[in-house]
Amino acid sequence: MTGVSPVKAAEIGSNRTRSSADRTDGSSDFSATKVILTYVKQTSHGPETSSEHPSLAGTDLFLAYDRSTVVHGASLRLVAGQVTALIGPNGSGKSTLLRSLARLHRPTSGTVSLPDAPDALALKPKDFARQVTLLSQSRPTPNGVTVRDIVGYGRHPYQARYRRTDADGPRAVAHAMEVTGVTGMADRGVDELSGGELQRVWLATCLAQDTGVLLLDEPTTYLDLRYQVEILDLVRDLADDHGVAVGVVLHDLNQAAAVADHVVLLRQGVVQASGSAVDVLRADLLSETYGLRIDVSVDPLTGLVRTEPVGRHTARRAQPA
Numbered sequence: 001m002t003g004v005s006p007v008k009a010a011e012i013g014s015n016r017t018r019s020s021a022d023r024t025d026g027s028s029d030f031s032a033t034k035v036i037l038t039y040v041k042q043t044s045h046g047p048e049t050s051s052e053h054p055s056l057a058g059t060d061l062f063l064a065y066d067r068s069t070v071v072h073g074a075s076l077r078l079v080a081g082q083v084t085a086l087i088g089p090n091g092s093g094k095s096t097l098l099r100s101l102a103r104l105h106r107p108t109s110g111t112v113s114l115p116d117a118p119d120a121l122a123l124k125p126k127d128f129a130r131q132v133t134l135l136s137q138s139r140p141t142p143n144g145v146t147v148r149d150i151v152g153y154g155r156h157p158y159q160a161r162y163r164r165t166d167a168d169g170p171r172a173v174a175h176a177m178e179v180t181g182v183t184g185m186a187d188r189g190v191d192e193l194s195g196g197e198l199q200r201v202w203l204a205t206c207l208a209q210d211t212g213v214l215l216l217d218e219p220t221t222y223l224d225l226r227y228q229v230e231i232l233d234l235v236r237d238l239a240d241d242h243g244v245a246v247g248v249v250l251h252d253l254n255q256a257a258a259v260a261d262h263v264v265l266l267r268q269g270v271v272q273a274s275g276s277a278v279d280v281l282r283a284d285l286l287s288e289t290y291g292l293r294i295d296v297s298v299d300p301l302t303g304l305v306r307t308e309p310v311g312r313h314t315a316r317r318a319q320p321a
Helices: 094-101 125-129 147-158 169-180 195-208 225-242 253-259 283-290
Strands: 054-065 068-079 083-087 109-113 132-135 213-217 245-249 262-267 270-275 294-298 305-309
Touching: 054 094, 054 245, 068 083, 068 094, 068 245, 068 262, 068 270, 083 094, 083 225, 083 253, 094 132, 094 213, 094 245, 125 132, 125 147, 132 195, 147 169, 147 195, 169 195, 169 225, 195 213, 195 225, 225 245, 225 253, 253 305, 262 283, 270 283, 283 294
Parallel strands: 083 245, 083 262, 132 213, 213 245
Antiparallel strands: 054 068, 054 109, 262 270, 294 305
């Protein structure tokens, strides 16, 4: 097999170096995108309750690059069957915090824990990778390998060093491709795929890893609207239908309001608010955090919070010819 080496434990296509706190379409097995955003959850989004036990938690995390602290005492809980969205301006520490939960950025202090491991940082890499996976921003586009090959790389944590026996591998790979809608392109080269198709293949690779926790770092970036909707549909399906605990970094506030059960707002490495979209996406809080006026309303049809940044030309009306 040529083109790319097997993925490392707990990361799919991750770029391991960071210098700051955040750093064409083809055919598909999915039906055409509907006019409305189909990833809207039908049940109401509510804050976590004390009875919900986290599948992955970071507590009082301080994170730094060299001697510069970029995240200050942040805590985050990911619960099975729920989507938690991290939002905030560029440089607020969203991606750094997410990567710390994946053990790709070691905290200067604080803890990362799993239900069976109070100190998840002490676990062996393969043991951790069987419980947590990350789809990072930066991923290669390998040549000379098929979609099925790439998805199979997600089984790396289950393979011994000197032998590749993995009895459950074929089932897990087939299931991951089916859930993400890439079965029909299993034998195609990944270098032939559009950006949206390739993103779903990388997501299938994460699912083949068969973990209870999925971390996604800006999964909709650079995708057109159709593929953004498809990816967020999948995220919601994984939580609702498969009980996966999902943590996702998003820039689009309306997408966060629609897809997430829980929203965490960061600014300059500090958690400003954490709770439901209604609790967090407030006009005063968002305007202060992002440094511009942001109007907030509730959509009368969906009941979802809607945000609208207001610039100098927002209210401009077309002039008659």
